[in-house]
Amino acid sequence: MKTQSKGIAATRGPAEHSVRDQIVKAARECFAHYGYDKTTVSDLAREIGFSKAYIYRFFESKQAIGAAICGECVDGLFDQAREAVGQGGDATDKLRRFARTVTTATVELLFTDRKLYEIAVHASSENWEVVRAYTERLQGLLEEILKEGRETGEFERKTPLDETRRSIFYAFKPFFDPVFLERSLDLLPDAQTEVTGLVLRSLAP
Amino acid sequence: MKTQSKGIAATRGPAEHSVRDQIVKAARECFAHYGYDKTTVSDLAREIGFSKAYIYRFFESKQAIGAAICGECVDGLFDQAREAVGQGGDATDKLRRFARTVTTATVELLFTDRKLYEIAVHASSENWEVVRAYTERLQGLLEEILKEGRETGEFERKTPLDETRRSIFYAFKPFFDPVFLERSLDLLPDAQTEVTGLVLRSLAP
DNA sequence: AGTGTGACCATTAACGTGATTGGTCATAAT
DNA sequence: ATTATGACCAATCACGTTAATGGTCACACT
Numbered sequence: 001m002k003t004q005s006k007g008i009a010a011t012r013g014p015a016e017h018s019v020r021d022q023i024v025k026a027a028r029e030c031f032a033h034y035g036y037d038k039t040t041v042s043d044l045a046r047e048i049g050f051s052k053a054y055i056y057r058f059f060e061s062k063q064a065i066g067a068a069i070c071g072e073c074v075d076g077l078f079d080q081a082r083e084a085v086g087q088g089g090d091a092t093d094k095l096r097r098f099a100r101t102v103t104t105a106t107v108e109l110l111f112t113d114r115k116l117y118e119i120a121v122h123a124s125s126e127n128w129e130v131v132r133a134y135t136e137r138l139q140g141l142l143e144e145i146l147k148e149g150r151e152t153g154e155f156e157r158k159t160p161l162d163e164t165r166r167s168i169f170y171a172f173k174p175f176f177d178p179v180f181l182e183r184s185l186d187l188l189p190d191a192q193t194e195v196t197g198l199v200l201r202s203l204a205p
Numbered sequence: 206m207k208t209q210s211k212g213i214a215a216t217r218g219p220a221e222h223s224v225r226d227q228i229v230k231a232a233r234e235c236f237a238h239y240g241y242d243k244t245t246v247s248d249l250a251r252e253i254g255f256s257k258a259y260i261y262r263f264f265e266s267k268q269a270i271g272a273a274i275c276g277e278c279v280d281g282l283f284d285q286a287r288e289a290v291g292q293g294g295d296a297t298d299k300l301r302r303f304a305r306t307v308t309t310a311t312v313e314l315l316f317t318d319r320k321l322y323e324i325a326v327h328a329s330s331e332n333w334e335v336v337r338a339y340t341e342r343l344q345g346l347l348e349e350i351l352k353e354g355r356e357t358g359e360f361e362r363k364t365p366l367d368e369t370r371r372s373i374f375y376a377f378k379p380f381f382d383p384v385f386l387e388r389s390l391d392l393l394p395d396a397q398t399e400v401t402g403l404v405l406r407s408l409a410p
Numbered sequence: 411a412g413t414g415t416g417a418c419c420a421t422t423a424a425c426g427t428g429a430t431t432g433g434t435c436a437t438a439a440t
Numbered sequence: 441a442t443t444a445t446g447a448c449c450a451a452t453c454a455c456g457t458t459a460a461t462g463g464t465c466a467c468a469c470t
Binding site for chain 1: 364369373375378384388403408409
Binding site for chain 4: 040041042052053056060061062
């Protein structure tokens with residue numbers, strides 16, 4: 001099952017339009033090949049055979065196009081996380097899978113699609129909406145795991161759920177956030193495992 | 206009590222020498238005023254009235270001078286941390302003080318001496334020896350707190366001490382590491398407090 | 411209405427070049 | 441031996457200039 005993160009991105013003009021799809025497709029290819037910065041809007045226009053001005057009928061800005069592509073990436077990451085969690089057993093297992101999958105999927109993106117990863121870094125360091133939405137969805141998934149663990153008695157119930165969710169997410173930041181992750185690579189996978197252990201200990205009833 | 210972090214930094218020539226002190230003093234002032242990058246070695250030479258070549262009798266490189274200054278900064282941070290911990294009551298209190306002090310002291314450096322903070326960022330992102338030593342000393346302090354907590358029965362004793370120390374340090378990274386901290390500013394101080402809470406929960410016996 | 415563009419503008423990036431920079435060394439005075 | 445330097449080099453930086461870029465708009469065609 002694929003996530004369709006309704007892009008509240010800065011688009012304009014008709015939402016369903018073959019030209020919009022062409023733009024996105026061209027952007028996906030060009031960004032992945034040449035990188036976000038080195039790809040110009042004129043490049044995209046040439047690629048799809050329309051004028052640059054026409055592209056701006058569909059996207060408010062180049063960043064909006066970047067956000068669309070970045071959205072696809074984080075959708076992929078989120079889907080992997082959700083799937084891994086779905087295959088987990090108890091809440092403890094799910095939490096382990098959650099943490100491990102988000103990190104490994106992000107690292108894999110870094111190594112297989114460096115150029116796309118750069119967009120994610122861009123987006124994260126400039127706080128693009130698409131990243132905010134991604135982290136919110138991740139936290140939603142985390143909260144589900146926590147709720148389940150609380151119901152089954154695996155996790156403690158005293159700490160407010162919100163606080164637990166946030167603090168765990170903060171603790172995982174060095175392994176989830178693309179900007180931080182690049183700097184944490186040399187610590188992987190041990191550091192991630194050990195922090196997961198710490199988090200699970202903190203959840204003990 | 207001040208820390209004298211024996212600089213294994215890339216110095217050369219006599220360790221005790223008035224000229225070395227003059228260089229460091231000039232560097233401290235110039236770096237703080239104009240920044241590390243904009244300060245040239247010739248500037249320092251002019252400042253102390255000697256030739257540039259002479260400076261290289263005492264320091265292997267400009268970076269070594271930067272490391273010396275950076276070392277002073279992190280010594281200051283460490284001293285604050287140690288002092289705060291010393292004033293703490295039980296291990297729980299000490300851990301809270303430890304986390305809070307390191308962060309607030311680093312943030313204060315960021316705001317009061319932006320230019321010096323830049324050196325710290327430089328040093329951290331390029332993994333200078335001086336930063337490695339700093340984090341090791343911080344972890345040493347943390348380990349002492351953990352040991353005390355384990356002895357008094359405040360903290361659990363099952364998890365290997367090394368792992369506990371490391372995982373806690375990882376969790377605090379976004380609030381300790383100057384590179385990360387800049388990106389975590391908008392989360393302060395709540396995130397820090399909540400992560401500390403998580404860490405303490407993980408330490409519950 | 412919807413589709414499509416060339417001409418245009420302010421801002422930014424790329425470029426070449428000449429000056430600086432970090433760093434060394436042979437040498438000199440003490 | 442210690443103190444001290446000017447001359448020197450390769451690599452990098454600052455710089456003005458030029459070209460390209462993101463973005464808009466009036467307009468044309470269907």
